Amino acid sequence: MQAQEIQLQLNQIQTTPQINQKQPRDQPSPLDTSNLLPQSRHTCTVPKPITTTKSNSNKLKLIPLIFLIYFEVAGGPYGAEQSILAAGPLYAIIGFLIFPFLWGVPESLVTAELATALPGNGGFVVWADRAFGPFFGSLMGTWKYLSCVINIGAYPPLCADYISRAYPPAATGTGRSVAISMTMVLLCLLNYTGLLVVGWGAVVLAVVTLAPFVLITVLAMRMLQPKRWMVQVENKDWRLFTNTLFWNLNYWDGVSTMAGEVEQPEKNFPKGLAIAVVICSVLLAADGLYRSN
Numbered sequence: 001m002q003a004q005e006i007q008l009q010l011n012q013i014q015t016t017p018q019i020n021q022k023q024p025r026d027q028p029s030p031l032d033t034s035n036l037l038p039q040s041r042h043t044c045t046v047p048k049p050i051t052t053t054k055s056n057s058n059k060l061k062l063i064p065l066i067f068l069i070y071f072e073v074a075g076g077p078y079g080a081e082q083s084i085l086a087a088g089p090l091y092a093i094i095g096f097l098i099f100p101f102l103w104g105v106p107e108s109l110v111t112a113e114l115a116t117a118l119p120g121n122g123g124f125v126v127w128a129d130r131a132f133g134p135f136f137g138s139l140m141g142t143w144k145y146l147s148c149v150i151n152i153g154a155y156p157p158l159c160a161d162y163i164s165r166a167y168p169p170a171a172t173g174t175g176r177s178v179a180i181s182m183t184m185v186l187l188c189l190l191n192y193t194g195l196l197v198v199g200w201g202a203v204v205l206a207v208v209t210l211a212p213f214v215l216i217t218v219l220a221m222r223m224l225q226p227k228r229w230m231v232q233v234e235n236k237d238w239r240l241f242t243n244t245l246f247w248n249l250n251y252w253d254g255v256s257t258m259a260g261e262v263e264q265p266e267k268n269f270p271k272g273l274a275i276a277v278v279i280c281s282v283l284l285a286a287d288g289l290y291r292s293n
Contacts, residue, residue: 061263
């Protein structure tokens with residue numbers, strides 16, 4: 001009986017699995033919890049910068065970039081009239097000297113940083129997409145499109161107002177409709193020629209529009225009467241004053257949509273934005289000086 005019991009115990013030992021036996025390599029250990037971790041803990045996808053394949057000869061240089069930024073933001077040495085009517089000459093001059101550094105410089109720095117980090121033609125849409133996902137990127141693009149449609153719709157009538165000063169029939173009726181339509185057609189045809197042509201066209205337009213303004217300002221310097229700056233407006237409209245400053249010194253981020261078309265954006269974008277801030281503030285302040293005298 002004892003021999004049978006010993007033989008039975010030996011058989012049980014041989015059929016029991018070894019607890020120290022190694023697990024096969026293709027099967028995870030029961031104690032391994034790494035497979036329960038989310039996939040994002042194992043892999044991290046770094047977004048690559050958006051680049052274009054255009055040659056440097058077809059890309060924007062620094063000079064046209066500066067004036068494209070200038071016309072994108074200020075639109076010319078005009079628009080200070082309402083600020084003077086709303087708060088008086090002194091507040092208008094101070095506002096156009098200070099507001100660019102309170103609003104224009106921070107926004108331009110953000111634009112320069114993100115445009116050089118992601119130098120593509122998507123601009124702020126790409127920024128929102130990379131930061132918050134495609135849904136918010138789509139929202140950003142839609143909102144900006146609607147904003148641009150509403151904002152750009154004001155420029156052809158404004159252009160017609162200036163044309164009417166030299167050609168009075170453009171002030172009302174059929175003449176005004178023709179002036180607005182011709183302005184829209186000419187601007188659309190110019191845009192179809194490409195950004196390079198538009199950039200150098202902005203340089204020519206800046207020379208044509210700024211040269212008379214600079215000349216008149218220089219000639220008027222000897223007639224400056226600082227006491228006129230102290231003329232007060234009885235009922236100041238601070239909302240109109242602030243909106244005029246903001247409207248003349250906004251949309252710095254709009255130039256980010258052409259970052260992929262700029263030659264060496266990491267160098268030219270910060271330089272172009274810095275120079276454009278100075279040009280916008282100086283010309284608008286000079287416009288306030290001229291109109292106050």
